[in-house]
Amino acid sequence: NAGVTQTPKFQVLKTGQSMTLQCAQDMNHNSMYWYRQDPGMGLRLIYYSASEGTTDKGEVPNGYNVSRLNKREFSLRLESAAPSQTSVYFCASKSTGGGTEAFFGQGTRLTVV
Amino acid sequence: GESVGLHLPTLSVQEGDNSIINCAYSNSASDYFIWYKQESGKGPQFIIDIRSNMDKRQGQRVTVLLNKTVKHLSLQIAATQPGDSAVYFCAETRNDYKLSFGAGTTVTVRA
Numbered sequence: 001n002a003g004v005t006q007t008p009k010f011q012v013l014k015t016g017q018s019m020t021l022q023c024a025q026d027m028n029h030n031s032m033y034w035y036r037q038d039p040g041m042g043l044r045l046i047y048y049s050a051s052e053g054t055t056d057k058g059e060v061p062n063g064y065n066v067s068r069l070n071k072r073e074f075s076l077r078l079e080s081a082a083p084s085q086t087s088v089y090f091c092a093s094k095s096t097g098g099g100t101e102a103f104f105g106q107g108t109r110l111t112v113v
Numbered sequence: 114g115e116s117v118g119l120h121l122p123t124l125s126v127q128e129g130d131n132s133i134i135n136c137a138y139s140n141s142a143s144d145y146f147i148w149y150k151q152e153s154g155k156g157p158q159f160i161i162d163i164r165s166n167m168d169k170r171q172g173q174r175v176t177v178l179l180n181k182t183v184k185h186l187s188l189q190i191a192a193t194q195p196g197d198s199a200v201y202f203c204a205e206t207r208n209d210y211k212l213s214f215g216a217g218t219t220v221t222v223r224a
Binding site for chain 2: 004031033035040041042045048050058090092094096100104105106107
């Protein structure tokens with residue numbers, strides 16, 4: 001039982017490059033989330049998906065796109081990376097129906113130069 | 114904008130003492146308030162939650178208090194241990210889906 005798996009763990013991009021951060025969960029959770037974590041800013045919600053086939057914007061969606069490929073997978077895409085997107089990205093999943101415990105991946109440390 | 118926020122970014126506690134971490138919130142429509150702990154290099158982990166219609170909930174060595182009058186949430190850790198050193202986040206859920214976090218308090222336990 002792996003929980004939430006994120007790939008890659010580390011990535012360096014040049015400004016303007018694109019990439020996709022992958023996330024998969026094996027807990028049969030309906031809801032999935034992408035956050036970014038910057039020093040002193042806590043965890044800020046980028047996008048979330050309440051269930052397969054639906055996605056919603058969070059607090060800081062600009063510059064990102066997401067795809068809920070199936071119930072297990074929720075990917076985050078940067079179409080044209082900018083230095084302001086240098087951050088640690090966390091994916092999480094949570095059951096619905098009153099559950100509040102979200103399970104997080106180990107994070108992806110992204111540097112845009 | 115941020116709907117939950119923390120009062121202090123850092124807290125230093127003597128081992129064995131009790132810790133109190135505070136959080137303010139602005140959204141009265143939240144369903145649950147939750148506390149998470151993040152150790153260095155890891156993703157956050159769930160500690161305890163409290164439903165918005167409750168005032169107090171206790172877990173193992175932790176107690177969460179919710180004051181809806183002043184929109185304040187606190188996490189109390191009894192007999193703080195070195196393993197409690199981490200960043201603590203308060204969070205809230207709305208409509209069972211959206212999960213939003215505050216900025217975090219870094220707790221350092223002094224031996």
